[in-house]
Amino acid sequence: MTFAFPGALETKTGGYGYDRRVIAGLLELGWDVELLPLGAGFPFPDEESLTGAERLLSALPDGACVLVDGLAFGVLDVWAARDAQRLQIIALVHHPLALETGLDGNQRRRLEAQEHRALSQVAAVIVTSPMTARELTENYSVPASLITVAVPGTNPAPAARNSNAVPRILSIGSLTARKGHDVLLAALKQIEDLPWSATIVGSTAFDPHTSAYLQSLVEELGLQHRVVLTGEVEDATALLATADIFALASRYEGYGMVFAEALAHGLPIVACHAGAVPDVVPEDAGLLVAVDDAGGFAGALRTLLGSPEIRRSYADASRRHGRALPGWDVTARIIAECLEAQFKQRRS
Structure with missing residues (x-):
């Protein structure tokens, strides 16, 4: 064929x-x-x-x-x-x-x-x-x-450590409008009173306008010392294995392979009710909010960041569901x- x-x-x-x-x-x-x-x-x-x-x-x-x-x-x-x-x-x-x-x-x-x-x-x-x-x-x-x-x-993956002194938030998705990184950044601004660091991984090639806007938004929000835009990486496995929370505010997903990868690593997830995301992310493994709801996204992140016990519960469920993926x-x-x-x- x-x-x-x-x-x-x-x-x-x-x-x-x-x-x-x-x-x-x-x-x-x-x-x-x-x-x-x-x-x-x-x-x-x-x-x-x-x-x-x-x-x-x-x-x-x-x-x-x-x-x-x-x-x-x-x-x-x-x-x-x-x-x-x-x-x-x-x-x-x-x-x-x-x-x-x-x-x-x-x-x-x-x-x-x-x-x-x-x-x-x-x-x-x-x-x-x-x-x-x-x-x-x-x-x-x-x-x-x-x-x-x-x-x-989904490939079998090592469990994330989920134990950083300053929790690490990871987001993976091309820097395009559909991936909702602007919503994530707005949410992070609302929780800057909490300890965290954030890494956003994604190619800048598909939408240079959005990529430039996101870089300027990081600076506009004063988050440049806490948020890193890495661009495209060859293999994100090491980043997934050392993160504490996976967060992606996609406005639509036909499936969302990266959410399945986060499950395989046992990461608690914050995402949106968008396309197939609710089919991929079980309720006990992630917190889903409305599309474009930066306040709701911030609230979900605050819930996970504010309680290591809650974060661990979602991580355990995520890992369990990840093992069952085909x-x-x-x-x-x-x-x-x-x-x-x-x-x-x-x-x-």
């Missing part, structure tokens, strides 16, 4: 991490996976990039099975309509493109219409959470029978079964 993806596969985001692990898992299961890079700029490619991606996909031989990452697939509606009859097209949807934070009304409507048309041409859809499956059936007219849910796997081998097998079903249909 062919795996088509936009941008650079080594990009440090949850979505690309999912792609890499799925490809590795399929190879381990004996699949022959051909990688097809579609170019940069998605989901807002220029005309040249879009035409180039369509040309690459249309060069696939008749009957080929192609799995297309949703960051590109959602705007490839014209190509999908043209080639759906001769190819087995499978979409991998991390979350609908129109649900990204920061879009204006016209952008949102255009992306929703394009992705709706593209999804009408697929042989199957793979999603990363039950919430995204519901979103596609209810708002994108995708039959439930075409959808396979393949929740991201591994990447399970994710790969689910996707392999979906692909096998498509090959059987083609042969029949």
